Amino acid sequence: xxxxxxxxxxxxxxxxxxxxxxxxxxxxxxxxxxxxxxxxxxxxxxxxxxxxxxxxxxxxxxxxxxxxxxxxxxxxxxxxxxxxxxxxxxxxxxxxxxxxxxxxxxxxxxxxxxxxxxxxxxxxxxxxxxxxxxxxxxxxxxxxxxxxxxxxxxxxxxxxxxxxxxxxxxxxxxxxxxxxxxxxxxxxxxxxxxxxxxxxxxxxxxxxxxxxxxxxxxxxxxxxxxxxxxxxxxxxxxxxxxxxxxxxxxxxxxxxxxxxxxxxxxxxxxxxxxxxxxxxxxxxxxxxxxxxxxxxxxxxxxxxxxxxxxxxxxxxxx
Amino acid sequence: xxxxxxxxxxxxxxxxxxxxxxxxxxxxxxxxxxxxxxxxxxxxxxxxxxxxxxxxxxxxxxxxxxxxxxxxxxxxxxxxxxxxxxxxxxxxxxxxxxxxxxxxxxxxxxxxxxxxxxxxxxxxxxxxxxxxxxxxxxxxxxxxxxxxxxxxxxxxxxxxxxxxxxxxxxxxxxxxxxxxxxxxxxxxxxxxxxxxxxxxxxxxxxxxxxxxxxxxxxxxxxxxxxxxxxxxxxxxxxxxxxxxxxxxxxxxxxxxxxxxxxxxxxxxxxxxxxxxxxxxxxxxxxxxxxxxx
Numbered sequence: 001x002x003x004x005x006x007x008x009x010x011x012x013x014x015x016x017x018x019x020x021x022x023x024x025x026x027x028x029x030x031x032x033x034x035x036x037x038x039x040x041x042x043x044x045x046x047x048x049x050x051x052x053x054x055x056x057x058x059x060x061x062x063x064x065x066x067x068x069x070x071x072x073x074x075x076x077x078x079x080x081x082x083x084x085x086x087x088x089x090x091x092x093x094x095x096x097x098x099x100x101x102x103x104x105x106x107x108x109x110x111x112x113x114x115x116x117x118x119x120x121x122x123x124x125x126x127x128x129x130x131x132x133x134x135x136x137x138x139x140x141x142x143x144x145x146x147x148x149x150x151x152x153x154x155x156x157x158x159x160x161x162x163x164x165x166x167x168x169x170x171x172x173x174x175x176x177x178x179x180x181x182x183x184x185x186x187x188x189x190x191x192x193x194x195x196x197x198x199x200x201x202x203x204x205x206x207x208x209x210x211x212x213x214x215x216x217x218x219x220x221x222x223x224x225x226x227x228x229x230x231x232x233x234x235x236x237x238x239x240x241x242x243x244x245x246x247x248x249x250x251x252x253x254x255x256x257x258x259x260x261x262x263x264x265x266x267x268x269x270x271x272x273x274x275x276x277x278x279x280x281x282x283x284x285x286x287x288x289x290x291x292x293x294x295x296x297x298x299x300x301x302x303x304x305x306x307x308x309x310x311x312x313x314x315x316x317x318x
Numbered sequence: 319x320x321x322x323x324x325x326x327x328x329x330x331x332x333x334x335x336x337x338x339x340x341x342x343x344x345x346x347x348x349x350x351x352x353x354x355x356x357x358x359x360x361x362x363x364x365x366x367x368x369x370x371x372x373x374x375x376x377x378x379x380x381x382x383x384x385x386x387x388x389x390x391x392x393x394x395x396x397x398x399x400x401x402x403x404x405x406x407x408x409x410x411x412x413x414x415x416x417x418x419x420x421x422x423x424x425x426x427x428x429x430x431x432x433x434x435x436x437x438x439x440x441x442x443x444x445x446x447x448x449x450x451x452x453x454x455x456x457x458x459x460x461x462x463x464x465x466x467x468x469x470x471x472x473x474x475x476x477x478x479x480x481x482x483x484x485x486x487x488x489x490x491x492x493x494x495x496x497x498x499x500x501x502x503x504x505x506x507x508x509x510x511x512x513x514x515x516x517x518x519x520x521x522x523x524x525x526x527x528x529x530x531x532x533x534x535x536x537x538x539x540x541x542x543x544x545x546x547x548x549x550x551x552x553x554x555x556x557x558x559x560x561x562x563x564x565x566x567x568x569x570x571x572x573x574x575x576x577x578x579x580x581x582x583x584x585x586x587x588x589x590x591x592x593x594x595x596x597x598x599x600x601x602x603x604x605x606x607x608x609x610x611x
Binding site: 056103104106107109110111113114115117118119121122125126128129244248251255285286287288290291292293294295297298299302 | 356408411412416417418420421422424425426427428429430431432433435436542546549550553582584585587588591592594595596598599600602
């Protein structure tokens with residue numbers, strides 16, 4: 001089999017398994033998986049800049065929150081339908097990523113991390129400051145009738161668990177194949193080259209600033225798509241999604257699954273979600289679990305799950 | 319009250335914030351400057367100091383003054399030991415790699431937060447101030463304890479400056495900051511200097527926290543604001559510049575006090591955050607720092 005065909009078969013198989021799970025999972029895990037798929041999409045968006053681009057951002061919560069509020073506010077205050085709200089959220093995410101990117105990419109390394117953290121914190125504070133519109137810490141609840149989509153085939157009811165899972169899977173599938181295509185393209189190669197050695201890539205004649213900016217805009221848009229989908233599917237839009245915690249989570253998921261692997265974010269998110277879920281059956285101290293996992297990862301397991309698999313056995317994984 | 323007294327009150331409150339902030343940020347700046355480590359758990363060392371201060375003060379419990387004095391000594395020491403352990407067990411093993419230390423200190427942040435929640439609980443608890451005195455200013459009475467915070471902080475900052483510029487320990491620290499390899503070649507035990515600096519940095523945050531507890535209570539989530547504000551101070555002040563740290567802490571603390579008083583605390587934080595981000599974008603070496611070598 002040719003490399004490309006093998007890759008698409010592998011990723012297609014993962015999607016097929018996820019689709020089959022829709023019919024096999026018991027209700028509780030079915031609901032949990034729908035949530036995980038949306039969050040894994042968020043993690044994939046993060047992975048593009050962090051894993052492939054080598055940019056340690058601590059501010060991706062702002063893109064998730066922008067999607068969340070872009071959709072939520074336009075539904076609540078402008079009376080948008082779901083598809084229009086989703087597109088509005090994408091536009092907001094892309095615009096914010098462009099502005100933040102132009103400013104933050106003037107810095108590198110630790111400074112980049114702190115600048116993104118600060119911008120994200122500013123978005124969080126702005127959400128709380130404009131609580132008249134955003135509901136502040138309370139957030140907004142979207143009513144069930146606001147979460148229906150009229151299509152030519154009939155009404156899509158997004159409060160139904162089955163529909164919810166399939167919509168989450170659809171988003172995940174689109175983004176997964178987008179990422180696969182991106183990282184295999186010339187653009188993806190340049191991004192990795194910049195991560196490994198920016199100076200040399202520049203000398204080869206590539207415009208490293210615009211490549212990074214493009215990566216950040218795609219990443220921000222994907223994260224906003226995940227945020228918008230999360231808000232619409234689960235009917236809640238809240239300020240805590242903009243907090244530092246939600247910038248750290250995708251970092252954790254990506255590191256665990258394996259940075260700079262296409263399927264790593266999915267495995268990382270599933271693994272961590274279930275570790276926390278199982279741990280919280282025994283103890284309420286789930287933050288302790290998160291903390292210990294992060295430190296163990298850094299000490300003994302720097303490449304993450306798929307990163308290790310790739311290094312040991314499957315060199316061809318993208 | 320008229321505008322004048324209001325402004326004076328705002329400035330005084332701002333000075334108290336600045337005093338605590340300068341100490342916390344100095345700790346972060348030392349660690350950042352000497353070790354090139356971004357300690358994301360710095361705010362949790364602050365929180366731990368406050369929580370331990372409550373624990374020590376309630377255990378001692380003789381009188382507010384003796385309880386507070388005990389807290390001021392014991393809490394920073396325990397925090398220093400915790401930091402020392404974290405440095406030896408984790409940071410050294412990843413060889414101070416910038417990215418790995420950031421992730422590791424994020425892990426430490428969660429662990430400390432959870433331990434505080436489990437053993438201390440979710441409520442905010444006060445520590446009684448060591449003395450209750452009001453100094454009467456022309457328009458209003460003001461807490462003498464708050465003024466003593468400013469004095470204590472100023473003394474400690476002066477002391478740090480003397481240690482850094484006038485003692486052998488300070489010289490060793492500056493040599494390590496300037497050039498790690500050369501310092502090592504001259505027989506400076508860089509590993510031990512790093513451990514000491516990390517512990518001292520954490521202890522400075524803890525001291526600041528013990529000072530603030532009688533005013534603002536101890537809570538397990540109280541670490542985040544000091545962390546972000548300290549980042550802000552370190553950035554605006556410029557790396558490793560003590561003068562810059564003090565000026566930036568005054569700038570941020572007083573403007574926070576004034577904007578909070580006349581507009582809203584959220585707006586004050588929003589403006590400060592954006593301003594800091596912009597400084598970092600357009601002047602990465604900080605307002606008082608030198609251009610990186």
